[in-house]
Amino acid sequence: MAREHVILFAGPMGAGKTTAIASLSEIPVVRTEAHNTDTGRNAKATTTVALDYGEITLADGDKVRLYGLPGQERFDFMWRILEPRAIGMVLLIDNAGADPLADLDHYLNAFARFRDRGAVVIGITRTDLARQPAIDDYYARLRSRGLFLPVLEVDPRDPAQAGVLLSALIVSIEARSDAAGASA
Ligand SMILES: Nc1nc2c(ncn2[C@@H]2O[C@H](COP(=O)(O)OP(=O)(O)OP(=O)(O)O)[C@@H](O)[C@H]2O)c(=O)[nH]1
Numbered sequence: 123m124a125r126e127h128v129i130l131f132a133g134p135m136g137a138g139k140t141t142a143i144a145s146l147s148e149i150p151v152v153r154t155e156a157h158n159t160d161t162g163r164n165a166k167a168t169t170t171v172a173l174d175y176g177e178i179t180l181a182d183g184d185k186v187r188l189y190g191l192p193g194q195e196r197f198d199f200m201w202r203i204l205e206p207r208a209i210g211m212v213l214l215i216d217n218a219g220a221d222p223l224a225d226l227d228h229y230l231n232a233f234a235r236f237r238d239r240g241a242v243v244i245g246i247t248r249t250d251l252a253r254q255p256a257i258d259d260y261y262a263r264l265r266s267r268g269l270f271l272p273v274l275e276v277d278p279r280d281p282a283q284a285g286v287l288l289s290a291l292i293v294s295i296e297a298r299s300d301a302a303g304a305s306a
């Protein structure tokens with residue numbers, strides 16, 4: 123029988139969460155964009171204030187509900203509402219941000235439950251605008267924390283690339299749950 127899953131998209135302002143969900147969704151995305159009053163942090167005109175919502179159907183008929191969380195931390199109560207319902211998280215990091223590796227640490231600390239279950243895939247965006255840090259730098263940071271999570275370069279404006287990222291997350295969640303089932 124077809125099942126339903128919830129996946130969260132998290133990451134700093136401007137990392138491309140709304141863009142990724144718009145690339146993936148089969149339905150028109152429900153957006154809650156408002157004028158960006160925090161242009162010191164990111165110059166873009168609008169920012170997500172509550173959440174984005176999109177849907178996608180997998181090849182096996184399962185439906186995935188995609189929720190984009192606001193990047194601004196004053197909205198972090200939304201994260202807490204959605205986190206218990208989700209099977210995993212796509213963490214987008216803006217490579218052109220002020221300190222992308224610090225952003226990585228920050229979000230992995232904020233979402234410890236997904237991190238510790240390995241239910242996270244990391245997408246590095248805007249690498250066309252900033253080549254550094256390199257993917258190896260992200261892996262080194264994860265290794266120093268004892269973490270082994272997939273890191274992929276992605277342009278979320280491209281549906282195919284956004285799809286690869288989502289598939290990587292689903293495959294990694296399924297592989298871990300199969301392994302847990304086998305050892306039970
Ligand atoms: N050049 C370039 N632009 C990108 C890339 N990924 C996203 N963008 C652009 O960067 C902006 C990202 O904005 P959003 O998708 O609104 O980012 P967000 O993560 O939803 O941000 P908040 O809702 O404010 O937290 C958009 O204008 C995208 O078109 C990329 O890989 N390269």
Ligand SMILES: [Mg+2]
Binds near residue numbers: 140170174192193
């Ligand atoms: Mg957004």
